[in-house]
Amino acid sequence: MTSPTPPCAPEDVRRVACVGAGVIGGGWVAHFLARGYDVTAWDPAPDAEPKLRRLVDAAWPALTRLGLAEGACANRLTVAATLQEAVADAQFVQESAPEKLELKRNLLRRLDAAAPAGVVIASSTSGYPMTDMQTEAADPGRLVVGHPFNPPYLIPLVEVVGGERTSAGTVAWASRFYEVAGKSVITMDREVPGFIANRLQEALWREALHMIANGEATVREIDASITEGPGLRWAFMGPMLTFALAGGEGGMAHMLDHFGPSLKSPWTRLEAPELDRKLYDAVVAGCDEAADGRTIADLVAERDRGVIDVLRATGRLPRQRTAGEAAE
Ligand SMILES: NC(=O)C1=CN([C@@H]2O[C@H](COP(=O)(O)OP(=O)(O)OC[C@H]3O[C@@H](n4cnc5c(N)ncnc54)[C@H](O)[C@@H]3O)[C@@H](O)[C@H]2O)C=CC1
Numbered sequence: 001m002t003s004p005t006p007p008c009a010p011e012d013v014r015r016v017a018c019v020g021a022g023v024i025g026g027g028w029v030a031h032f033l034a035r036g037y038d039v040t041a042w043d044p045a046p047d048a049e050p051k052l053r054r055l056v057d058a059a060w061p062a063l064t065r066l067g068l069a070e071g072a073c074a075n076r077l078t079v080a081a082t083l084q085e086a087v088a089d090a091q092f093v094q095e096s097a098p099e100k101l102e103l104k105r106n107l108l109r110r111l112d113a114a115a116p117a118g119v120v121i122a123s124s125t126s127g128y129p130m131t132d133m134q135t136e137a138a139d140p141g142r143l144v145v146g147h148p149f150n151p152p153y154l155i156p157l158v159e160v161v162g163g164e165r166t167s168a169g170t171v172a173w174a175s176r177f178y179e180v181a182g183k184s185v186i187t188m189d190r191e192v193p194g195f196i197a198n199r200l201q202e203a204l205w206r207e208a209l210h211m212i213a214n215g216e217a218t219v220r221e222i223d224a225s226i227t228e229g230p231g232l233r234w235a236f237m238g239p240m241l242t243f244a245l246a247g248g249e250g251g252m253a254h255m256l257d258h259f260g261p262s263l264k265s266p267w268t269r270l271e272a273p274e275l276d277r278k279l280y281d282a283v284v285a286g287c288d289e290a291a292d293g294r295t296i297a298d299l300v301a302e303r304d305r306g307v308i309d310v311l312r313a314t315g316r317l318p319r320q321r322t323a324g325e326a327a328e
């Protein structure tokens with residue numbers, strides 16, 4: 001699929017548009033501002049602007065602690081009145097609208113019609129393949145998935161993957177752009193449901209819901225089983241190498257000989273549990289109980305401090321670079 005060439009190199013981007021400014025769109029706004037970009041945001045909700053500014057204000061202390069890029073400033077955010085105005089001058093567009101397929105298809109069609117020719121448009125979708133979302137756009141070649149993790153201003157990973165009609169150049173451009181913008185990128189060469197990390201997280205999530213539905217574990221126990229257990233290792237060594245060490249001197253080969261056969265044991269549940277009212281209420285009540293009086297804002301601040309501490313402790317603070325530095 002051929003598309004017009006992006007008007008500038010990833011290293012030369014100065015102006016980013018964020019469309020959809022909720023939890024993730026707002027998080028992207030905070031990230032790009034902290035990295036020294038000019039950011040224009042658009043969101044159709046009547047209360048979107050104050051909510052967005054509150055999110056950026058709440059994130060700024062963590063971002064300041066991490067170290068802002070030269071010239072980075074929350075005042076470099078403009079909230080546009082229309083989608084067209086938001087993307088008119090953009091050199092990159094990040095879409096973070098609700099996870100509804102028809103809405104995404106329609107929105108990507110409108111963004112494609114409004115953005116300057118060749119500008120790469122990435123979707124934050126947490127699961128839709130781009131092939132299913134790019135069906136209405138006149139230039140599907142410039143549409144790509146850039147899947148972030150919450151909050152995008154602290155968690156480095158972005159999974160980049162194109163659809164069947166995305167050009168190879170778009171995938172390469174987006175991957176490089178995210179790197180320049182301080183992200184840690186995995187570029188996938190094919191579409192996989194849930195990409196990589198969500199496919200793994202969803203397996204964990206499915207089992208957690210089964211355990212709550214069956215009364216086998218509480219919300220607190222499930223969370224503690226990760227934060228006091230494997231989560232400590234996963235912050236710096238993934239599940240594969242971690243398990244290779246479970247095989248002692250025999251490494252992964254011994255681990256597979258020893259534990260591989262048990263993968264087929266009957267406790268492996270392959271079906272999603274029914275998310276009925278009872279399970280829904282149990283999960284919500286369990287989270288309220290586990291929060292122990294802490295508000296969502298308290299938990300966000302606690303999470304942000306914790307992620308920075310982990311990044312610092314494991315020597316993985318993102319490199320600080322201004323929007324222009326990489327071009328030098
Ligand atoms: N919440 C999360 O942890 C993560 C979410 N994502 C993805 O990010 C995207 C956004 O999710 P959230 O930020 O969580 O949702 P959200 O509900 O917090 O925000 C969505 C925003 O989109 C706005 N919106 C509604 N219709 C729109 C339209 N037609 N055009 C533009 N904006 C519109 C809403 O007013 C709202 O502010 C989804 O695709 C989701 O799958 C990706 C990674 C993590």
Ligand SMILES: C[N+](C)(C)CC(=O)CC(=O)[O-]
Nearest residue numbers: 125126148149150198201
């Ligand atoms: C819950 N979620 C599926 C939307 C989560 C993600 O997509 C990534 C994350 O932040 O864990």
